[in-house]
Amino acid sequence: MTIKIRSNKVLLENELREATISVKESCIVDISDDRGTDVIDYGDAIIAPGFIDIHTHGGYGCEIMEADRLKIYQWLSHLPKEGTTSLLISPYSSSVLSMRKAIDAICTLEEKRCCADVLGVYLEGPFISKRQLGAMNEKSVLAPDISKWQEIVGQHERAIKLCALACEADFDFALMDTLVSKQVKIAGGHTDMTYAQACNAAAHGMIDFTHCGNAMRGIHHREVGTLGAAMLLDDCYCEVIADGKHVSFELLRLLYKTKPKDKLILITDSLSAKGLAEGDYQMDGILVTVKNKAAYIHGTNQLAGSTLSMAQAVANAVQYGGFTVVDALHAASLNPATLIGVHNKKGQIRVGFNADLCVLDSAFQIQQTYYKGKAMIS
Numbered sequence: 001m002t003i004k005i006r007s008n009k010v011l012l013e014n015e016l017r018e019a020t021i022s023v024k025e026s027c028i029v030d031i032s033d034d035r036g037t038d039v040i041d042y043g044d045a046i047i048a049p050g051f052i053d054i055h056t057h058g059g060y061g062c063e064i065m066e067a068d069r070l071k072i073y074q075w076l077s078h079l080p081k082e083g084t085t086s087l088l089i090s091p092y093s094s095s096v097l098s099m100r101k102a103i104d105a106i107c108t109l110e111e112k113r114c115c116a117d118v119l120g121v122y123l124e125g126p127f128i129s130k131r132q133l134g135a136m137n138e139k140s141v142l143a144p145d146i147s148k149w150q151e152i153v154g155q156h157e158r159a160i161k162l163c164a165l166a167c168e169a170d171f172d173f174a175l176m177d178t179l180v181s182k183q184v185k186i187a188g189g190h191t192d193m194t195y196a197q198a199c200n201a202a203a204h205g206m207i208d209f210t211h212c213g214n215a216m217r218g219i220h221h222r223e224v225g226t227l228g229a230a231m232l233l234d235d236c237y238c239e240v241i242a243d244g245k246h247v248s249f250e251l252l253r254l255l256y257k258t259k260p261k262d263k264l265i266l267i268t269d270s271l272s273a274k275g276l277a278e279g280d281y282q283m284d285g286i287l288v289t290v291k292n293k294a295a296y297i298h299g300t301n302q303l304a305g306s307t308l309s310m311a312q313a314v315a316n317a318v319q320y321g322g323f324t325v326v327d328a329l330h331a332a333s334l335n336p337a338t339l340i341g342v343h344n345k346k347g348q349i350r351v352g353f354n355a356d357l358c359v360l361d362s363a364f365q366i367q368q369t370y371y372k373g374k375a376m377i378s
């Protein structure tokens with residue numbers, strides 16, 4: 001069966017324009033100006049490619065380090081509400097055994113039970129800097145080591161799409177060079193790199209910066225650090241948690257002004273607490289308090305991952321970050337698709353691409369999400 005949806009603002013390449021999208025099975029088969037009676041008309045709503053969240057740890061009570069497949073399905077079932085149709089799941093620094101279990105759980109999900117496309121794993125640690133832990137547990141930090149890496153990923157090496165590293169700890173680039181040769185993309189993350197070290201890391205294949213501004217060496221006027229490098233290295237992507245808490249909206253504007261627009265990536269970095277009521281929750285042995293739409297390490301002001309949705313990240317990027325609507329939508333779809341190498345089938349509305357689409361009103365609230373051509377919100 002073919003379904004047809006249209007609006008006056010369909011994101012096609014770099015513009016929003018009137019179009020009708022025909023979808024058959026899970027694929028976009030035609031883009032036209034058809035206005036027949038069988039067309040679902042969304043009027044002035046925006047139709048955009050489904051969002052791709054490449055950095056998230058959980059939500060709605062699911063914490064990836066618990067490695068509980070039923071809870072993961074439950075989490076994924078909520079993602080259409082925020083426009084997300086694809087994601088990488090991010091196990092973070094913990095014991096080798098629990099990282100292994102989390103990866104195992106992600107790689108053995110049954111596709112038909114998932115309400116979003118799990119494209120693989122973004123490993124956030126354990127080869128990170130003790131100086132830039134963020135909410136990570138110091139005890140789980142390891143020195144870069146390929147045999148440890150192999151122990152963690154086991155038989156699932158090919159599922160690892162991205163790995164956050166404190167590149168400065170990989171003195172001889174042995175781990176980085178090996179990962180790059182295995183097609184794993186390297187992100188500088190939880191890192192204390194100087195500007196010069198970041199430039200060296202980029203020369204060895206670092207292509208992305210993990211949540212820019214968070215858990216990285218900041219800008220000093222004589223040594224612009226990792227954050228300065230993130231802004232200045234045009235070939236590298238910058239992930240950003242655009243919730244106005246992890247970074248100020250002024251930093252969001254600075255990133256937008258300094259980076260090539262195709263290198264900005266909106267992420268949620270969300271935790272199990274997303275979608276839950278305010279209160280205290282256990283997160284891999286750490287007590288986390290949810291209040292004022294953010295998660296903090298209990299009794300402190302230290303942020304412990306976000307409760308952000310992708311749709312809200314897009315809204316904030318436009319409203320407070322100065323992004324154009326098109327640039328914000330690309331930062332949630334095309335740019336992450338390109339970084340992780342799925343841009344031949346996802347991230348744009350094109351004939352032959354996956355029919356993963358979201359419909360947003362003028363305040364970027366999700367009205368409908370199509371995953372594999374199926375309307376997910378009833």
Ligand SMILES: [Zn+2]
Pocket residue numbers: 055056057090092124269305
């Ligand atoms: Zn994270």
